[in-house]
Amino acid sequence: MAIVSVLKGALRGQARSRRGAQGLAFLLLVIVALFLSVVSERFTSVANLSNLLIQMAPLLLVALGQTVVVLAGGLDVSVGAVVGLATAIVASALPPEIAVPLALLAAAAVGAVNGVLAGPLRLHPIVATLSTASIVTGIALTLRPTPGGNVPDFLIASANERILGLPLAVVWSAGGLALAWWILSRTRLGLHILSLGGSTPNARLNGIAVQRRLIAAYVLCAVFAAAGGLLLAGRISSGDAMAGLPLTVSSLAAVALGGTQLTGGIGGVLGTLTGSLLLAMLANGMNLMNVSPFLQSILNGVLLLIAISFTRRRQFGL
Amino acid sequence: MDLLEVTGLAKAYAGVMCLDDVSLRGRAGSVHAVTGENGAGKSTLMKIIGGVVRPDKGSIRLRGAEVHFASPLDALRGGVSTVFQEFSLIENLTVAESLFLGHEPSTWYGALDRGRMLRAARRVLDEVGLDLDPRRFIASLTVAEQQMVEIARGVSANADVFVFDEPTAALGAEDVVKLTRLIRDLQAAGRLIFYISHRLDEIFDLCDTVTVLKDGRLVDTRPVAGLDHDRLVAMMVGRNLEDYFPGAGTATSQPALRVTDLHRRNCSSPVSLAVNKGEIVGLAGLEGQGQREILRALAGAEPCAGVTMETFAADGGVRRHDPARGVAAQVADGIVFIPEDRKKEGLYLSLAVDENMALGLYQQRGLGAVARSHGARVTEMMRMLRIKATSAAQPVGKLSGGNQQKVMLGRWLISDARVLLIEEPTRGVDVGAKAEIYAILRQFVAQDGGAILVMSREMNELIGLCDRILVIRDGRIVAGFAAREASEESILHAAIADAPREPERRAS
Structure with missing residues (x-):
């Protein structure tokens, strides 16, 4: 009974905001966390929790970018490829002060292409970004046919070390989260992106430069993905064109699970944080419980279906 | 001096002239009505002035200088603010965000200044007399509140020229008073207000000048003071109807279609009607009284709880039909349906004229039937209907509204249909093509005894086209007229007879 009333409250809250089903996502997160802490002692250990946050960081950064594009009414399935490209560039022979900006710039270029294809050229976003994903993966494989190379030390440190007990990856996550939140809710660009997702024709009537804002959203998404790629490169200590590919689907899952x-x-981005935490927690928890990876995949799918079925299409709030 | 001067505007959509050589002058401090029948081009004209649509020809001068608006925002910056008929609001934004979307207040480093936006929004809402929390989301507002927000948005932009496109359509009496007061204030401040409406009362109450459009052309611009209702209506209607109707009188006394006790779901009263061979029968009535549902139920396009539906062949043989079996079965029996929204429900816009029409030939054949050559029949039909297309291979979406409707008709004429059920036969069709379509329909019933049941919102169309008119009210047939004895008044009278009269909207 108590749960029902909490659930109702979470649902009612949505009708008066554009947060989507964030309350619901958070509820789900709490339930999963409670369940895991009951069934596994190791789950709540500080070591495990900080490990979980480190594992989540690249996914979170990629999913934050995905959130921006999804809120604008688009979809980007090239994020995984961009992650791969970023790891390949950063693990190349170039000095880090060139390689890192280059990785971000290359990602921005990919985002711009995505935006032009999906915006002015009016391709379906999935078709457009699927094509660029394939092209980008090809380029990344040309740069680095097999995993390897030298990743700058500061990236490796970012992914693994701590300051005052706080994993640096968590600092990255928090920074990305704050930046994405600020862009979406405290800048004109953010407001325009939300208006695009609300109704593109009406945004145009209101004088928004619809195409340019959409391109900006795709560029932001790709740059966030590249940041996720840098962190991933640090964690695996190598450049790997294929390493990011699973992040495409899990970033979409994190966004959807987060109630967007x-x-x-x-x-919004807080939902995406919830969704990313949920995915990371499930993977972590099921590993602790020795659940077979095949079953994990099935459970992830079922969870996604349940979460998405709570957010009906094309309806404000819920 | 004139604040806004428009000269020689022309605009065509897909080959149909919407606006042809229209000129207009507006003074500062004037409330200028723009009126005309549906499809007269009022909205197109105002969309051009508001920067939504670009004209094919003509020029706009604002304060004596020629302007070319690329977008509504461009127009707003130039001093023209439009309150759109279809809302331009976005559901997931708040009231404050909606008011300033596109020209948001920003901080010194370029970020969104939400505090200032909220304060400014409160001020604007206060100005237009709207008691609303600016933090509320658009989706949570009523339609009238949304309309008022839309108006507030225009006011906040501080423009010189305001365009109101049928602003009272969604408003209740109280909001209409607010709006009137607002327009008076704007007028007193020396602004020019264009007020699009076909409600005569509003024009006489509110406006000082009126411009009448008809079929995309300018009829005249006159001071309201020198006009009365009748003279304004005469300007709006203009041409005599007889000019383009082919004339009735082909009806026989042999029945072609008989419908007995049509029961629709959620509707208690059964409907019975008959159409004779050679006859066109019209269904008239106010919006939403069930005429559309009756037609669709007979076509099999809407659920029907039971009916006896019979058609009579040339040799007198009777066939029974069951609309509950769906559209496909009805079509196979030669009873075909032409929906109002031909683009969504009728035609395959990306397919060729040829394929759209030939569909009629295959409707009664099996799925695996081998296609036969139909080129000659389609070409003949295109010639007969005078369809203007570059070739039979041209996609239907590229044709004008009138030609699309002819393709729709052609599909079923080619299939040897016996009974046509038609919704709005000339919606979105220009005048010339209307006359041709009327002639085609009349010819269809005149030749070997076809029958047509047609529904239309335009009463003069029903009067001109039909042999007989049935008036529907509340799902029942309440009156029947011979069309040549009917008038708009008599139909309207029957359509609203027992309905409680609407109270006077404004007292003064």
């Missing part, structure tokens, strides 16, 4: 509507306009 895939049709755009409704949702």
Whole structure:
């Protein structure tokens, strides 16, 4: 009974905001966390929890970028490829002060291409970004056919070390989260992106430069993905063109689990944090419980279906 | 001096002239009505002035200088603010965000200044007399509140020229008073207000000048003071109807279609009607009284709880039909349906004229039937209907509204249909093509005894086209007229007879 009333409250809250089903996502997160802490002692250990946060960091950064594009009414399935490209560039022979900006710039270029294809050229976002994903993976494989290379030390440190007990990856996550939140809710660009997702034709009537804002959203998404790639490169200590590919699907899953509507306009970065935590927690917990990876995949799918079925299409709030 | 001067505007959509050589002058401090029948081009004209649509020809001068608006925001910056008929609001934004979208207040480092935006929004809402929390989301507002927000948005932009496109359509009496007061204030401040409406009362109450459009052309611009209702209506209607209707009188006394006790779901009263061979029968009535549902139920496009539906062949043989079996079965029986929204429900816009029409030939054949050559029949039909297309291979989406409707008709004429059920036969069709479509329909019933049941919102169309008119009210047939004895008044009278009269909207 108590749960029902909490659930109702979470649902009602949405009707008066554009946060989407964030309350619901958070509830789900709490339930999963409680369950895991009951069934596994190791789950709540500080070591495990900080490990979990480190594992989550690249996914979170990629998913934050994905959130921006999804809120604008688009979809980007090239993020995984961009992660791969970023790891390949940063693990090349170039000095880090060139390689890191280059990785971010290359990602921005990919984002711009995505935006132009999906915006002015009016391709379906999935088709457009699927094509660029394939092209980008090809380029990354050309740069680095097999995993390897030298990743700058500061990236490796970022992914693994701590300051005052706080993993540096968590600092990256928090910084990315704050930046994405600020862009979406405290800048004109953010407001325009939300208006695009609400109704592109009406945004145009209101004088928004619709195409340019959409391109900006894709650029932001790709740059966030590249940041995720840098962190991933640090964690695996190598450049790997294929390493990011699973992040495409899990970033979309994190966004959807976080209560953001895939049709755009409704949702936000806090939901994405929840969704990313949920995915990381499930992977971590199921590993602790020795659940077979095959079963893990099935459970992830089921969870996603349940979460998405709570957010009906094209409806404000819920 | 004139604040806004428009000269020789022309605009065509897909080959149909929407606006042809229209000129207009507006003074500062004037409330200028723009009126005309549906499809007269009022909205297109105002969209051009508001920067939504670019004209094919003509020029706009604002304060004597020629302007070319690329977008509504561009127009707003130039001093023209439009309150759109279809809302331009976005559901997931708040009231404050909606008011300033596109020209948001920003801080010194370029970020969004939410505090200032909220304060400014409160001020604007206060100005237009709207008691609303600016932090509320658009989706949570009523339609009237949304309309008022839309108006507030225009006011906040501080423009010189305001365009109101049928602003009272969604407003209740109280909000209409607010709006009137607002327009008076704007007028007193020396602004120019264009007020699009076809409600005569509003024009006489509110406006000082009126411009009448008809079929995309300018009829005249006159001071309201020198006009009365009748003369304004005469300007709006203009042409005599007889000019383009082919004339009735082909009806026989042999029945072609008989419908007995049509029961629709959620509707208690059964409907019975009959159409004779050679006859066109019209269904009239106010919006939403069930005429559309009756037609669709007979076509099999909407659920039907039971009916006896019979058609009569040339040799007198009777066939029974069951609309509950769906559209496909009805079509196979020669009873075809032409929906109002031909683009969404009728045609395959990306397919060729040829394929759209030939569909009629295959409707009664099996899925595996081998296609036969139909080129000659389609070409003949295109010639007969005078369809203007570059070739039979041209996609239907590229044709004008009138030609699309002819393709729709052609599909079923080619299939040897016996009974046509038509919704809004000339919606979105220009005048010339209307006359041709009327002639085609009349010819269809005149030749070997076809029958047509047609529904239309335009009463003069029903009067001109049909042999007989049935008036529907509340799901029942309440009156039947011979079309040549009917008038708009008599139909309207029957359509609203027992309905409680609407109270006077404004007292003064």
